[in-house]
Amino acid sequence: MSTEIKAPVFPESVAEGTVATWHKKPGEACERDELIVDIETDKVVLEVVAPADGVIDEIVKDEGDTVESGEVIGKFKEGAAGTASADKSDAKSSGDEAKADAPKAEEGGKSSGGEAILSPAARKLAEENDVDPNAIKGTGKDGRVTKEDVQKHISSGGESAPAPAPSAAAPTAAPAADLAPGERPEKRVPMTRLRASIAKRLVNAQQDAAMLTTFNEVNMKPVMELRKQYKESFEKRHGVKLGFMSFFAKAATEALKRFPAVNASIDGNDMVYHGYQDIGVAVSTDRGLVVPVVRDVDGLGLADIEKKIIEYGTKARDGKLGIEEMTGGTFTITNGGIFGSLISTPILNPPQTAILGMHKIQERPMAVNGQVEILPMMYLALSYDHRMIDGKEAVQFLVAIKEMIEDPARILLDV
Template identity: 65%
Template sequence: MATEIKAPTFPESVAEGSVAAWHKKPGDSVERDELIVEIETDKVVLEVVAPEAGTLTDVMAEEGDTVQSEQVLGKIGEGSASGDSGKKEAQSSDDSAEKSAEKADDKQEDKQEDKQEDKQEDKKASGGGGKQHDVKAPSFPESIQEGTVATWHKKVGEAVKRDEVLADIETDKVVLEVVAPADGALSEIKAEEGSQVESEAVLATFTEGGGSDSGGGESGGDSAPEKADSGGDDSADEKVGDKILAPSARKMVAEHDLDVAKIEGTGKGGRILKEDVQKAVKDGSAKKAAKSAAPEKAAAAPSAPAVEGERVEKRVPMSRLRQTIAKRLVQAQQTAAMLTTYNEVDMTEIMALRAQYKETFLKTHDIKLGFMGFFVKAASEALKRFPDVNASIDGTDIVYHGYQDIGVAVSTDRGLVVPVLRDTDSMKIADVERKIVDFGKRGRDGKLGMDDMIGGTFTITNGGTFGSLLSTPIINPPQTAILGMHKIQERPMAVNGKVEIRPMMYLALSYDHRMIDGKDAVQFLVTLKELLEDPARLLLDV
């Protein structure tokens, strides 16, 4: 009996998606939970896995087709694969009886296919000897015209496994991963890092069975020359030992002439990020030894001499995420009647509470006690008391939310993203702190998904982490308010008729005057101030 392969259930804000890539062909055998197809929406790429083991019998939605939530994409039947996949089994199976039976059927198929494959055989890479594939960019949705090749994780000739990540494509919303169609190796890269590519553009040529680690037979013998030919410049720039550099990190390494081997990577799999290079530059821990640096400087001197007093300019393209941020911020200012009200909060009680319990908190919850947890909990309580601030505008309708989903602005190399904390009213401070740390890490690694980014009824942004004393945050549509936190600074304050030095923070609440009256905005901010200056109010609900 055939099993249907269905698209995932899309959230309300996502109407449809498009089939980005099929990782299996009709006739291929699949295992349960094996990746079969990717569905791309306007925010993220969703993976569809096999619900059962069997053979892919039908593909009902081709690559590039638009599909709806839970639409049937294909079918899986029982039994082993036939056709092309049968040929693969004949080549790789250890069962000699099954192999000999399939060879008889394959002979007739080979005669019919030989003429069609002659041209492809001539182009096969020296390391492979197997079938060639075009590695294509994902199918972008209508709202995305093109993307940028951010990183190649594999070099020409380097052995890879099926579904292993080959490259990252950066769009204005998310980073999309391009995976290997089979076991083998890249035989040619056609779109270098930094190049612009359109939907389904050919990025590289991939050969099954290629690569230095594929082992055995003809492919194992031929793959070594391929790697030797391709190893030169690419390997020096992309990988040192087991360390892989992100594009922005690689650029900084070249600019500051650093030794990559001395830089500790904090990204996924030890990947070196821009922040790692910045840290190495700051503490001077990755400077090259004099012997290795001198020849490089001598070679570079004729082509790029240093001129004292030279007025240098550099033009770089704006990232797609940055372009989207710019459009949304300008749209918010043009469509919303935005005002900002200010207040200040005395952080004495929270800082004392934090100092008293931070060690115990760390031992109990295995997470550091920061300030954001207090602000999120205080904002949740204030939003319950002032539902207009928690509402959103949808055309000519006002949507009142009976829950508090607070977005927290996170700064990344690619720009500002706002993942959302769900049901913050029921979250503990430890849960808030743990989730924010997770958001920050995944945001820097480009691993935030669609479910993390959508929705949100209110936003908090903390410019104080960068030293901002006062700012005017911009609303994140369709929300109607945003809270700006700032630097804690000691200032002389009048307390009970005496001047005392207190740790103070300015708060800024930007709000949409179409929805929120000035009185409600001011009272919301005053309530937030009272809750923060006396944290016991959060426990007593007063």
């Protein structure tokens, strides 16, 4: 029985998506609930799984195609036996014999029969341009030839070439030798929908807001000593390591309560003051920067915050974040220090009116009571929307965070 494979129903804020990756090809066996295709939107990557045991009967939307909510992207044949699974079982039963006869049969994106393994989009592009897939070296998973590989082959002036004889040794790849004299290698990759959305939002933030940044520096020695003293007991009790982000999240929460304008947002001509603190934590992924939101930070302990940050970080890198986990947020913290950044000017995350930038901890000579001491210092940056926040409030907000980090007891005592 053939059934339709449909794109997931997108949330109201998402208009359309793009077919990112087909994990199965037509005729390949699928098990129930096995991942078959990823749909990338401008916010998250949505997964589509097999509705039952069977095979992919037809792919309607290739990789890179735009799809709307609930649109048919392929067809699935329930209960059918997949030829790919049969091939795998045959290969498995032949075992060492196959390896002995063709020790490099799977290299360079070639199947055991000497044929290249292509993604659906790559196969379509190769057919349209009359390109022999066997002449292309695959860079995808298990040596699969991707659409990008075909595009690169075409742009480099590659011509169709017969597949090498099984007994012939594969020559060493030398891409530079294929270039014309004076030509330099380039790689053109389409911007993902998520990265395009990020770019648009960041540009809009700079155009729409009166953005300004104020800086300060904080002595990290007290927090570092506190972590060192309670590191083992904290991890033993809570099952999570004590990091710096939780201290800054709690300090920011206390400062937000004292300076409500920093925790507000602008909606048209209205200023919306939030009576809660939902703090977004910027996470860098291969697909781009995402900002999952830790809700009601005021009611969370340091361990709860650390657990949430780890959970969101893992989900973000695996592409598993839900849209509801990235919506809202009244304030954002970003930590460029993990990449070595010493100082930066973070860009606002609209409609929020402020964002805190943490940076690398670096030992510097500091004057303390007339004496020079070497202290672990961190630069802090607060970017804010001057339409909503006055300079005085922004500076006092950042000073409040500095004071709480340099004397963590202030967070508990609310002083």
